[in-house]
Amino acid sequence: MVQERPFDILSKATGNQVLVRLKGGLSIRGTLSSFDAHMNVVIDNAEELNDGELKAKLGTILLRGGNIIYVSPV
Amino acid sequence: MVQERPFDILSKATGNQVLVRLKGGLSIRGTLSSFDAHMNVVIDNAEELNDGELKAKLGTILLRGGNIIYVSPV
Amino acid sequence: MVQERPFDILSKATGNQVLVRLKGGLSIRGTLSSFDAHMNVVIDNAEELNDGELKAKLGTILLRGGNIIYVSPV
Amino acid sequence: MVQERPFDILSKATGNQVLVRLKGGLSIRGTLSSFDAHMNVVIDNAEELNDGELKAKLGTILLRGGNIIYVSPV
Amino acid sequence: MVQERPFDILSKATGNQVLVRLKGGLSIRGTLSSFDAHMNVVIDNAEELNDGELKAKLGTILLRGGNIIYVSPV
Amino acid sequence: MVQERPFDILSKATGNQVLVRLKGGLSIRGTLSSFDAHMNVVIDNAEELNDGELKAKLGTILLRGGNIIYVSPV
């Protein structure tokens, strides 16, 4: 049996929709394009959400891993 | 006698229910799926709790270890 | 004469009651089960305290060292 | 197939307009001139924005990566 | 001439009274028992002070270096 | 063609006027005297600014890189 590791969820989610919750209240929803070992992620068609409501369309963004609380496939 | 280490509790809890308390007031309850040496954890069937009350169902999430205050098997 | 080092206090306290004070106002009291070099600790029969009053029983918890202000044998 | 990595977006954006969102509410818009592995970036013709409104013209600035929430080509 | 280094003050203060000021307003006074390279310190007969007034007797405590603002022999 | 790197802007600005914006609202204006790889900088004839207004003359100061938001030649 192969041991799962946390970042496997990012490999599987690449190309799919994710929700990223950041410190400070900001949430980003969009397509996970790439990630690295620091949990830096690129999100395409990124939308900024506030309490689940669309606040702004951001296009493609590079999010620093250090500010991420969680990443969730949606 | 084998010396216990803190992360042994995560090995034992894998596949079981845990409560994760995060900085900033957020708590997550769900099934611990995997973890790594930075305490990054994947939680399946994750539920966001606020003062013990269910606030949102999040599905599967990857939580960054750096924001975790504690992980507790429940 | 052997030089004492700070973590010796954790070795001696293993299996005994400790009080752990965390950033953000939370305190945890319980039995120190294990610790590592990052001061991550496992506390059994953990109780959450607020201004010295019992607030919740948490069972076994893994506390991240990075949030600890102090650990005190009680 | 070559695996994309998050910083590839910075390579492609060099010489073009980017929006940089910082912790603490500050946003900077301007031309990405250079970056390094810590996500330190130099922005030319930098403008400070507040809720999308131009607040100040800053010329060329070196932004520390550690304060960046995201970088977005615009 | 031997160059002094900051931690020499901790070597000299071992076994003597020190005042430790922590981030977040807490101060601890007691006998410095041991320290390490991260400025983790063990204080015996530790007293918690608030604006110079005794607030609580804590016995022996292990203080994480990362929360320390200063250590002062008294 | 030689690839530019972010710290090149500090090499070019040495001996010239810079504006340094710090976390927590403080800004410093003065002559960049030296810097290192942690973005620690020495500023000569340093002036503390508050919303662009001169608040205090500080002479020569060593600023820790970790608190810097940006450095801008002026």
Place this chain on the structure above:
Amino acid sequence: MVQERPFDILSKATGNQVLVRLKGGLSIRGTLSSFDAHMNVVIDNAEELNDGELKAKLGTILLRGGNIIYVSPV
């Protein structure tokens, strides 16, 4: 020509008066006795200042570098 480095200012200031500004509003004035590569500094005859006014005499203190905003010879 020898390249200046930021910490040279600390070498020159050793034995002289410095003002140290800390995160969280505290300032310390006194004689710089020693420093290390983490900017940990020992200050003799240390005085705590609040908005430039003497608030307390602290004797000799070891200040953690991580809380320092700047050090300035006075």
